[in-house]
Amino acid sequence: MAIRELRIAGYRSLKGLDLPLSELNVFTGPNGCGKSNLYRALVITAAAARGALARSLAEEGGMPSVLWAGERGKGGVRMTLGVAWDDWDYEIACGLPNLKSGPVEEGGTAFFLDPLVKEEWVRAPAAGRRPVALLERKNMSLWLRDRDGKRVSYPLELLASESAMAQIMEPQLYPELAWLRDEMAAWRFYHQFRTDPDSPLRRPQVGVHTPVLSADGHDLAAALQTIIEIGDDAALEDELDAAFPGSELTIFQERGRFEPGLVLPGIRRPFEARELSDGTLRYLCLLAVLLSPRPPALLALNEPETSIHADLLEPLARLIVKASERSQILVVTHSKALASHIEAASGCPVFRLEKVEGETVIAGRTLSGGEEE
Numbered sequence: 001m002a003i004r005e006l007r008i009a010g011y012r013s014l015k016g017l018d019l020p021l022s023e024l025n026v027f028t029g030p031n032g033c034g035k036s037n038l039y040r041a042l043v044i045t046a047a048a049a050r051g052a053l054a055r056s057l058a059e060e061g062g063m064p065s066v067l068w069a070g071e072r073g074k075g076g077v078r079m080t081l082g083v084a085w086d087d088w089d090y091e092i093a094c095g096l097p098n099l100k101s102g103p104v105e106e107g108g109t110a111f112f113l114d115p116l117v118k119e120e121w122v123r124a125p126a127a128g129r130r131p132v133a134l135l136e137r138k139n140m141s142l143w144l145r146d147r148d149g150k151r152v153s154y155p156l157e158l159l160a161s162e163s164a165m166a167q168i169m170e171p172q173l174y175p176e177l178a179w180l181r182d183e184m185a186a187w188r189f190y191h192q193f194r195t196d197p198d199s200p201l202r203r204p205q206v207g208v209h210t211p212v213l214s215a216d217g218h219d220l221a222a223a224l225q226t227i228i229e230i231g232d233d234a235a236l237e238d239e240l241d242a243a244f245p246g247s248e249l250t251i252f253q254e255r256g257r258f259e260p261g262l263v264l265p266g267i268r269r270p271f272e273a274r275e276l277s278d279g280t281l282r283y284l285c286l287l288a289v290l291l292s293p294r295p296p297a298l299l300a301l302n303e304p305e306t307s308i309h310a311d312l313l314e315p316l317a318r319l320i321v322k323a324s325e326r327s328q329i330l331v332v333t334h335s336k337a338l339a340s341h342i343e344a345a346s347g348c349p350v351f352r353l354e355k356v357e358g359e360t361v362i363a364g365r366t367l368s369g370g371e372e373e
């Protein structure tokens with residue numbers, strides 16, 4: 001199910017940004033313009049669906065750090081994340097809690113990084129009529145529409161710092177909400193794969209069926225072996241050959257531990273993971289991500305071009321465009337070449353972001369949008 005629009009407000013440099021999305025979306029722009037902020041806003045939305053909103057925010061400094069730090073109008077300070085599909089609309093708004101330090105018996109707390117969820121809703125747009133509310137939360141009170149269309153007050157005590165979506169206990173009573181939550185929670189994000197000598201990517205790892213590469217890529221060998229066994233083995237072979245002509249993939253296996261290896265032209269023995277170049281390892285990770293036998297509803301990639309040679313950007317763009325037939329894709333990139341290869345292969349919009357007085361705005365669309373050169 002494809003997202004039609006993202007609405008982000010009050011999150012870092014995204015003071016207020018409404019973004020229409022297509023099946024494939026590319027964002028580019030100078031350092032610090034807010035590309036990663038956009039990517040992170042989606043990471044936080046998915047975390048909210050999983051019940052990890054507070055943790056995800058705390059990991060980047062907590063509410064005081066993430067709230068838009070620029071000029072503010074009247075009204076409370078809040079961060080709003082909204083996602084609209086054809087049939088649903090979800091929004092969550094968080095602010096700074098009014099917390100007291102000191103002993104717990106006197107109402108004090110130690111959790112100063114926690115956000116306070118102020119408002120949250122799910123609505124189903126109805127043609128020509130007001131949207132039907134499926135979930136409505138104001139601070140700590142929550143209404144849901146159950147399976148029979150009845151509005152019920154939710155009896156359980158909520159955690160003020162977590163989404164109501166993640167705290168609904170009886171999915172059988174609220175099937176649509178449960179479905180929407182699972183959909184968001186399964187969005188997939190990849191940013192940077194560590195390839196330094198101590199990286200888990202360079203060491204043998206326990207191998208089990210791995211249809212989804214982990215975020216850090218440590219299970220790369222198992223993910224590639226899974227594609228070979230139950231995925232599109234032929235595509236993997238073709239893409240490898242397009243990227244590294246004449247190469248051959250080997251998955252070393254010893255006592256249950258797997259490690260990727262590559263035979264490269266001119267050398268007879270396969271290179272082990274610790275011998276492969278950073279770019280080669282990262283490209284193998286991207287192959288595992290984009291050829292996953294279980295494509296997600298949404299796949300977001302932040303700077304996939306990192307240490308990939310210019311010659312590989314065209315095959316990478318093709319791979320991304322092909323994957324967008326199975327998943328909605330959002331790519332954040334510095335690389336003009338990658339963006340224009342994707343645009344040429346798909347006709348998808350490339351959005352150029354820029355910062356105006358600290359605020360991230362869409363500067364224009366390249367080529368197909370007609371507004372830029």
Ligand SMILES: Nc1ncnc2c1ncn2[C@@H]1O[C@H](COP(=O)(O)OP(=O)(O)OP(=O)(O)O)[C@@H](O)[C@H]1O
Nearest residue numbers: 012013031032033034035036037065066067068069
């Ligand atoms: N709370 C905040 N309020 C307003 N702006 C913020 C806030 N926190 C961070 N920023 C701005 O966001 C910028 C970082 O944005 P981001 O990481 O998205 O950039 P980027 O486009 O990904 O850049 P790069 O190309 O270097 O990766 C910071 O330089 C800062 O200007």
Ligand SMILES: [Mg+2]
Nearest residue numbers: 032035036037
């Ligand atoms: Mg960035």
